[in-house]
Amino acid sequence: MSDAGLPTPFAEQVLDVVAAIPRGRVLTYGDVARLLEQGGPRQVGTVMSRFGGGVPWWRVIRADGRPVASLEADALARLRRERVPLAGGGSRVDLSRARWQPSPADLSELLGGLRP
DNA sequence: CGTGTGACACGTA
DNA sequence: TTACGTGCCACAC
Numbered sequence: 001m002s003d004a005g006l007p008t009p010f011a012e013q014v015l016d017v018v019a020a021i022p023r024g025r026v027l028t029y030g031d032v033a034r035l036l037e038q039g040g041p042r043q044v045g046t047v048m049s050r051f052g053g054g055v056p057w058w059r060v061i062r063a064d065g066r067p068v069a070s071l072e073a074d075a076l077a078r079l080r081r082e083r084v085p086l087a088g089g090g091s092r093v094d095l096s097r098a099r100w101q102p103s104p105a106d107l108s109e110l111l112g113g114l115r116p
Numbered sequence: 117c118g119t120g121t122g123a124c125a126c127g128t129a
Numbered sequence: 130t131t132a133c134g135t136g137c138c139a140c141a142c
Contacts, residue, residue, distance in 0.1 A: 029124055033138095040138050041124035049123050060123080068123045088130090 004050040010039060014047040018055040020110055024082045025100035026093055028063045035102070035110075059100075065092035 007015070017032050029041035029048075041063075048057055058075040061067045065087065067075035079093060080086065087094035102110065 033124095042122060042138055043124095045123045046139075047123095052123075057123080062123085063125055070123070 007047075007051050010036075010043070011047045011051050013038075014044055015051055015055050017110060018048070018052070018057070018060055020102075020106070021056060021059040021100050023056075024084055024098075026059045026061050026079070026084060026095070026098045027100050028061055028095070030063055031099070032060065035107075061093055061095075063095075065095045067093070 013036050014032055017035055018027070021027055027035075029044040032044045033040050044060070048060060052060075058067060058071070058078040061075075066072070067079070076086075076091065080090070085094040085097040086092065
């Protein structure tokens with residue numbers, strides 16, 4: 001069993017956002033940070049590394065469209081399964097088409113629940 | 117209080 | 130396209 005310690009409030013918000021990414025869509029680490037308006041891509045990555053196991057972690061990718069290096073094969077398989085638009089011969093996500101752009105309603109529901 | 121580390125981002129070559 | 134340097138933020142020593 002893995003004990004990643006206790007999730008901080010920031011970690012829980014990150015996980016909440018990731019859990020809200022619709023099937024077939026993705027966000028970059030930077031996107032998540034900017035959505036929450038706190039921390040940065042590296043902080044999001046740290047959270048995912050420690051607590052990402054319970055959320056759709058494969059929907060969080062790098063800004064260049066490549067999934068996490070250490071889990072690349074698994075991530076690409078899952079993304080393909082969800083019909084996420086790929087590019088670069090299927091090794092990268094086509095961010096211009098796959099990036100999730102939350103509607104104002106999505107945002108208020110997300111951030112509203114996290115930051116009343 | 118300096119230094120290293122990390123599931124990152126970006127410009128330049 | 131890949132490789133490298135620099136910036137960034139938080140945290141452990």
